Amino acid sequence: MTPERLAAVRTALLRDMTIDIVTLGARSGEWRTTEIWFVVVDGRIYLCGAPGAGEDEREYAPRDWIANLKAHPEFRFVLKESIEETLDARAVIVTDPDERRRVFSADVTGWYRRQTGSLDALVEHGPMVRVDLLGSAAGLDLTTAGTVPPPREVP
Numbered sequence: 001m002t003p004e005r006l007a008a009v010r011t012a013l014l015r016d017m018t019i020d021i022v023t024l025g026a027r028s029g030e031w032r033t034t035e036i037w038f039v040v041v042d043g044r045i046y047l048c049g050a051p052g053a054g055e056d057e058r059e060y061a062p063r064d065w066i067a068n069l070k071a072h073p074e075f076r077f078v079l080k081e082s083i084e085e086t087l088d089a090r091a092v093i094v095t096d097p098d099e100r101r102r103v104f105s106a107d108v109t110g111w112y113r114r115q116t117g118s119l120d121a122l123v124e125h126g127p128m129v130r131v132d133l134l135g136s137a138a139g140l141d142l143t144t145a146g147t148v149p150p151p152r153e154v155p
Contacts, residue, residue, distance in 0.1 A: 001136040008083050010140050014040060016081035020125035021047065026064075034065045034123075039108040043143040044130055045077075046094070046103055049141040050115040051125035065136045066147060069093065101126055 022033050039046050069091035077089040094100055100123045116122040
């Protein structure tokens with residue numbers, strides 16, 4: 001990837017919100033595409049979600065995309081808003097409660113807090129994956145040092 005294209009990818013990662021992830025099915029072994037939001041907190045990329053209510057309001061429904069990433073951590077991270085680029089990536093399921101609380105407390109994850117109504121429930125049950133980019137995009141500086149694009153709008 002050229003330096004110019006890497007700069008455009010960096011800008012998209014700091015500005016955009018909606019991507020596709022292409023994962024290998026945990027049970028089916030078939031490729032699955034899921035549209036999802038991502039956030040950048042402290043220079044790291046995360047995929048998050050609100051805990052989905054199961055049939056019983058006290059239960060939380062699992063997410064297929066999490067099961068797929070647990071079984072097959074390597075996936076495709078597909079930028080599609082300001083640019084189109086497919087990046088190779090590896091998922092790391094975040095279980096550390098301190099990291100989960102820090103991410104779910106960040107300004108960019110306010111929507112998830114509003115949907116859940118409880119930061120504690122979100123920290124305990126909300127899906128969260130840290131994304132490590134591979135290949136030429138690995139090591140991109142996603143901190144806000146230097147030129148920063150306008151902030152993304154969080155619904």
